[in-house]
Amino acid sequence: MSWLWGAIVFWLGAWAVNAGLARSPWHRTVPVRVIVPVLFGAALLVLWEGVVRHFGVSPVILPAPSAIAARFAAETAILWEDFRQTVLKGALSGYLIGCSAAFATAILIDRSAFLTRGLLPIGNFVAALPIVGIAPILVSWFGFDWQSKAAVVVVMVFFPVLVNTVQGLREASAMQKDLMRTYAAGYWQTLLKLRLPAAMPFVFNGLKISTTLALIGAIVAEYFGSPTRGMGFRISTGVGSLSIDLVWAEIAVAALTGSIVYGAVSLAERWVTFWHPSQRS
Amino acid sequence: MTRIAPVLTVLAILVGLWYAAVAPMNIRVALDQAQRDGVAVVPDTPVARREAGIVGLLVQNAGVIPATYDLDRPRLPTPGQVGAELWKTTGEMVMNGRAFSKRGLIYHGWITLQSTLFGFALGTALGIIGAVAIVYSRTMEMSLMPWAIISQTIPIVALAPMIIVLSSQVGIEGRGVPKAIISAYLCFFPVLVGMTKGLRAPGPEQLDLLRTYSTPGWQSFLKLRLPTSVPYLFTSLKIGIAAALVGTIVGELPTGAISGLGARILIGDQFGNPLAIWAALFAAAILAGALVTLLGWTQSVVLRRMGMGL
Numbered sequence: 001m002s003w004l005w006g007a008i009v010f011w012l013g014a015w016a017v018n019a020g021l022a023r024s025p026w027h028r029t030v031p032v033r034v035i036v037p038v039l040f041g042a043a044l045l046v047l048w049e050g051v052v053r054h055f056g057v058s059p060v061i062l063p064a065p066s067a068i069a070a071r072f073a074a075e076t077a078i079l080w081e082d083f084r085q086t087v088l089k090g091a092l093s094g095y096l097i098g099c100s101a102a103f104a105t106a107i108l109i110d111r112s113a114f115l116t117r118g119l120l121p122i123g124n125f126v127a128a129l130p131i132v133g134i135a136p137i138l139v140s141w142f143g144f145d146w147q148s149k150a151a152v153v154v155v156m157v158f159f160p161v162l163v164n165t166v167q168g169l170r171e172a173s174a175m176q177k178d179l180m181r182t183y184a185a186g187y188w189q190t191l192l193k194l195r196l197p198a199a200m201p202f203v204f205n206g207l208k209i210s211t212t213l214a215l216i217g218a219i220v221a222e223y224f225g226s227p228t229r230g231m232g233f234r235i236s237t238g239v240g241s242l243s244i245d246l247v248w249a250e251i252a253v254a255a256l257t258g259s260i261v262y263g264a265v266s267l268a269e270r271w272v273t274f275w276h277p278s279q280r281s
Numbered sequence: 282m283t284r285i286a287p288v289l290t291v292l293a294i295l296v297g298l299w300y301a302a303v304a305p306m307n308i309r310v311a312l313d314q315a316q317r318d319g320v321a322v323v324p325d326t327p328v329a330r331r332e333a334g335i336v337g338l339l340v341q342n343a344g345v346i347p348a349t350y351d352l353d354r355p356r357l358p359t360p361g362q363v364g365a366e367l368w369k370t371t372g373e374m375v376m377n378g379r380a381f382s383k384r385g386l387i388y389h390g391w392i393t394l395q396s397t398l399f400g401f402a403l404g405t406a407l408g409i410i411g412a413v414a415i416v417y418s419r420t421m422e423m424s425l426m427p428w429a430i431i432s433q434t435i436p437i438v439a440l441a442p443m444i445i446v447l448s449s450q451v452g453i454e455g456r457g458v459p460k461a462i463i464s465a466y467l468c469f470f471p472v473l474v475g476m477t478k479g480l481r482a483p484g485p486e487q488l489d490l491l492r493t494y495s496t497p498g499w500q501s502f503l504k505l506r507l508p509t510s511v512p513y514l515f516t517s518l519k520i521g522i523a524a525a526l527v528g529t530i531v532g533e534l535p536t537g538a539i540s541g542l543g544a545r546i547l548i549g550d551q552f553g554n555p556l557a558i559w560a561a562l563f564a565a566a567i568l569a570g571a572l573v574t575l576l577g578w579t580q581s582v583v584l585r586r587m588g589m590g591l
Contacts, residue, residue, distance in 0.1 A: 015420070022420040033423065040424035061450045118287030122295075128523035128573065129566050130530040133543065136550035137558055141356065215436040220534060224550060239442040247443060251435075258434035 007050025014043035063245040071245040072252060078234070079253055086231040087257055089146035091218035094153025098214075099207060102158045106165035107191070116166055123163040131156050135221040149221040149230075156217040157210035164206030168199025201276050204269040211261045215254060296360055305335045306357035307349035312338065314352065315345050358559055366560040383540070386564045392541045393529050394568065396457050400464025401525040405518065407465065408472025415473075416480040416506070433470050437463060441532050460541070464528030468521035475517025479510025512589060515580035522572045530565055542568070 018036050026032050045065045051057070052064040059067060072079065109115050135152045142148035172195045180190045222232025231250050238247035270279050312322045312330060323341035324330045330338065339346065350359050358366075367386070374385040382388060411429070414421040445459040483505050491501045533543025542561045549557030 018424055019420040022423050027419065027423070036420075036423040037427035041428060058450075061447060114287050115291060116287075117284070118289070118291035121288055122291055125570065128520075129569055130527040130543075130562075132527070133530055133534070133546045133558075133562050133565060135534075136546060137555065140550070140555075212434055212436060216531075219436055220531065223534065236442060239446050244443070244446070251440060251443070255431075255435040258436055259431050262434040 003050045004054035007047045007054075010046045010050075011043045014039045060242050060244055063248060067245050068248040068252065072249040075246060075249060078246075079249060081229050082231045082234050082250065083253060083257070085146060085227070085229045086149070086218050086222065087215070090149030090221070090230070091153055091214040093146070094150035094218065095157055095210060095214040097150065098154035098157035099161050099210060101154065102161035102206075103165055103203070105158075106162050106169065110166060110169045116170070120163065120166060123159050123166070127159040127163055131159075132217060132220050135217070136224045139221060139224045144225045145227055149218045149226075152221040153214045153217040156213045160209045160213065161203070161206040164202045164209075165199060168202025169195055171195075171202065172198040200273045201269075201278070204265065204273065208262060208265050208269070211265055212258055215258050215261075219254065299357075299360055303355070303357050303359050304346050304349045305339060307352055307355050308335060308338050308342070308345070310352055310354070310356060311345050311349040312342060315342075315348060320345070354553060354555060356555065358556055362556060363559045363563055366556040367563055370560055371564075386542070386545065386560060389540055389542050389545050389561070390564055390568055392457075393526070393533070393543065393565070396460040396529040396532070396541070397464055397522070397526045397572075399457065400461035400528060401468055401522050403461060404465035404468035404525060405472050405521060408469045408517075408521070409476050409514075411469075411473045412476035412480055413502075415477050429470060429473055432466075437466050437528070437531075441534075445532075460529045460532035463532040464525035467524040467528035471517040471520040471524060472514070475513045475520075476510055479513030480506045482509045482513065508587060511587060512580075512584060515576065515583070519573050519576050519580075522576060523569050526565065526569050526572065 018039055021027065021032050021036055024032070049064050049066060052062060057064075063071075109119055132152070134155055138151045138155070139148045142151050176194055176198070177190065180194050185193070219232040219235070222230045223236050226233045231254060234250050235247050238244065238250070273279055309330060313327065316322050316325070322330075322345065323338075324333050349355070352358075355362070370384070370386040374382055374387065379385065411425065415425060416422075441459075441463055444462055448459045448462070487505060488501065491505055496504075529541070530543040530546075533541040534547055539548075542565045545561035545564075546558050549555065549561065
């Protein structure tokens with residue numbers, strides 16, 4: 001009884017503190033903005049732990065957070081190996097190749113207004129498709145190792161970045177472009193000094209969407225065949241062999257990686273597009 | 282016309298690139314096939330062919346190139362082959378009166394569509410409830426919003442096998458529910474964000490006006506905030522339904538499902554039948570396009586009836 005009640009009391013206490021903080025005059029300050037969601041997340045974890053312990057849920061169905069944390073600490077070697085295989089080799093290389101290819105294509109196609117008008121609807125449509133289904137085809141083309149995972153990631157991140165960059169390149173206004181003409185700026189100077197900076201908020205939007213897609217692509221592609229390491233491999237075999245706590249540890253790694261990479265791209269965005277209204281506090 | 286011509290041009294370029302890629306992608310398979318049929322091919326051992334470059338193979342065996350466009354199990358099928366396979370598994374089966382046969386894509390598309398719509402309804406409902414909670418409670422906003430954003434940076438598909446194991450252990454029968462949970466998760470966020478924006482869209486003057494009428498809170502919600510949010514809602518619904526379809530297919534992929542478009546992709550992969558994979562992929566694309574178009578029509582009809590249409 002005590003575990004469940006303890007967890008519920010903790011939840012209510014955390015909620016009361018949060019409500020108090022949100023109504024307090026300091027609700028716009030940074031520490032409060034951090035503390036409130038952290039407390040909310042901690043309360044969720046405590047509730048999870050309390051429910052699992054109170055009802056004696058079998059670890060095969062849902063392990064407690066403490067068990068997952070213990071497994072995480074015990075298996076750092078395996079987790080690091082999988083991280084290197086899936087994130088550093090598969091997702092990261094695919095992300096870099098895909099984003100730069102999309103960026104280059106956008107700049108090329110932008111020279112023709114006709115093609116741009118044709119590309120935008122098609123690109124928007126393709127970006128909404130379940131492209132991840134292409135994974136088995138690419139695995140059979142490029143083999144089981146990380147190259148096929150990178151290929152899946154390339155295809156998945158290509159269209160969101162392409163569409164956003166093309167849209168961003170149309171962002172500079174006619175008056176701004178006229179100003180560049182009065183300065184006798186050529187195509188490249190206009191591109192580098194006016195249009196690319198103006199496109200950056202859009203480009204970063206595409207880059208941020210792509211970070212998650214890259215991880216999804218790399219993990220799902222491993223379900224279709226991989227060497228005996230990698231996060232997707234570990235998850236699919238872990239579910240089969242009922243080592244569910246290891247699977248949750250892998251999911252924790254994936255979640256942490258996703259959040260950290262997203263945060264890093266957001267920081268880069270803040271640094272590059274400091275002039276944009278959405279970045280000024 | 283001015284809008285269609287560029288789209289068609291780009292489509293033609295893409296299809297042209299596709300056709301051009303077929304010969305180099307398939308030449309090795311076609312050469313093996315030709316040799317088995319007794320045609321002389323230039324490096325005459327498979328080992329030598331593996332060493333040779335693609336361009337060299339194409340130049341030296343120009344006579345085999347037509348065969349690359351007509352293989353049974355191509356590495357890359359032509360658009361025509363994919364179209365024929367799509368017709369064979371949909372239209373032809375309808376003509377034979379077996380439209381819902383388990384071997385046809387209509388049946389599998391229907392299974393996928395069911396889970397998608399179920400997940401879409403669930404995700405949309407949760408998103409709207411979450412948005413209302415966020416708009417009316419600052420505590421909810423400060424606690425929930427950061428987590429909603431973080432949840433989107435988590436590769437949910439990593440969870441897909443887990444959700445299926447969990448729900449079967451808990452005793453949920455059928456494979457539709459776990460797939461729907463994944464789609465709901467994916468379509469929850471766009472709806473939440475769009476709806477929050479929409480409910481906050483009324484300006485202070487409008488809210489003040491209602492206050493001078495001494496309108497109760499729930500009426501200002503029903504008569505001002507809710508109608509103002511409809512255009513925002515539809516925009517996010519269009520993103521949400523595409524995301525829900527992605528969720529369902531991803532839910533079918535890694536989990537040994539036996540029906541659904543994702544399962545067709547999986548089975549095509551296991552049985553070495555690339556045409557089935559491509560046909561299922563295109564069926565998924567057509568389904569996504571149809572769903573988004575349908576929502577677009579609903580949007581324009583609803584907005585026109587509400588007096589907000591263009």
